[in-house]
Amino acid sequence: MNAWLACAALLLVAGLLPVVWGTARGPLGHRAMAQNCGTSVVCLVMLLLAQGYGRPAYTDLALVLAVLGPVGTLVFARLLADELGEAPRWARPATALAVGATALVVIASCVATGPGRAAVKVALVGVLLAAGNVIASRDLSAAHRDGGHG
Amino acid sequence: MAEILLWQVALTALWFVLISTVEPLEVFVGLGCALVGAVAAVAARRAVSGR
Amino acid sequence: MTDALVLISLFAVAATATAAVVVRDPARQALVLSVLGLALAVLFTVLQAPDVALSQLAVGSALTPLLILLSVRKVRRRGRREEGER
Numbered sequence: 001m002n003a004w005l006a007c008a009a010l011l012l013v014a015g016l017l018p019v020v021w022g023t024a025r026g027p028l029g030h031r032a033m034a035q036n037c038g039t040s041v042v043c044l045v046m047l048l049l050a051q052g053y054g055r056p057a058y059t060d061l062a063l064v065l066a067v068l069g070p071v072g073t074l075v076f077a078r079l080l081a082d083e084l085g086e087a088p089r090w091a092r093p094a095t096a097l098a099v100g101a102t103a104l105v106v107i108a109s110c111v112a113t114g115p116g117r118a119a120v121k122v123a124l125v126g127v128l129l130a131a132g133n134v135i136a137s138r139d140l141s142a143a144h145r146d147g148g149h150g
Numbered sequence: 151m152a153e154i155l156l157w158q159v160a161l162t163a164l165w166f167v168l169i170s171t172v173e174p175l176e177v178f179v180g181l182g183c184a185l186v187g188a189v190a191a192v193a194a195r196r197a198v199s200g201r
Numbered sequence: 202m203t204d205a206l207v208l209i210s211l212f213a214v215a216a217t218a219t220a221a222v223v224v225r226d227p228a229r230q231a232l233v234l235s236v237l238g239l240a241l242a243v244l245f246t247v248l249q250a251p252d253v254a255l256s257q258l259a260v261g262s263a264l265t266p267l268l269i270l271l272s273v274r275k276v277r278r279r280g281r282r283e284e285g286e287r
Contacts, residue, residue: 002202005202005203005206006202008206009202009205009206009209012206012209012210012213012243013209016213016239016240016243017213017216019236020213020216020217020220020233020236020240023220023232023233023236024220024223024224024233028228028229031229031232031233032232034236035232035235035236038235038236038239039239039262042239042240042242042243045243046242046243046246049246049247053249055251056170057170057251058246058251060251060255061242061246061251061254061255061258063168064255064258064259065239065242065258065262068258068259068262068263069239069262069263071262071263072235072262072263072266072267075263075266075267075270076231076232076266076270079267079270079271079274080228080270083228117166117167117172120167121167121168124167124168
């Protein structure tokens with residue numbers, strides 16, 4: 001029994017299931033935003049698992065996801081621009097929640113690893129994830145306003 | 151030239167954050183990769199700003 | 202605890218895969234598919250196979266949606282052109 005793993009399990013249940021629900025139904029814009037939140041949830045789960053199993057190498061998974069996840073969402077924003085429709089009302093709160101959760105998990109992981117290169121790496125993953133989430137979410141909202149361009 | 155050097159320093163710092171063990175070979179490989187990345191970054195910036 | 206994690210991620214994979222089958226429109230399926238990739242990556246990590254999870258993330262998060270969306274767009278465009286010719 002490990003507090004990190006318990007947090008990861010909790011985050012999986014509380015985060016991934018709403019994301020699956022959100023991507024499976026509703027207007028296309030809502031689904032894309034839910035997928036964007038899914039990237040954040042899973043990336044944080046990876047960070048928690050890396051701490052829980054005591055394997056710093058697992059942080060690489062979070063790093064790859066923090067870089068490629070927003071890229072995937074941007075692909076959707078560009079290629080589905082003319083069908084995306086309005087961004088959901090919960091887009092802003094969801095993004096704020098994701099950034100807040102990212103800050104919480106990253107700070108906790110950094111404190112647990114102690115000062116050093118590993119902590120800087122975790123912080124880098126957190127910054128990339130938060131920035132990617134905000135950029136992708138903004139792009140999803142802007143794609144509707146500008147209409148299709150491509 | 152200074153721009154390439156700046157990029158190389160930044161990319162080498164990034165390399166040091168991401169690798170697991172610091173040893174001499176890693177330093178040399180990191181410097182080399184950072185140089186390649188720096189040249190590519192400068193070329194990309196010129197291509198974008200020259201548009 | 203690890204068993205609970207495995208069970209949770211297995212359930213998440215099953216739920217997402219079912220959703221991917223139930224959703225009918227290919228563009229929407231691509232969205233569900235990318236979430237399925239995320240769930241699979243978690244499952245692989247929980248089963249202590251981070252290398253498999255890494256390749257799953259590398260391919261599933263950006264490349265697969267891009268391929269599917271490009272194919273859908275091409276098929277739709279061709280369909281529209283044939284309709285115009287008729």
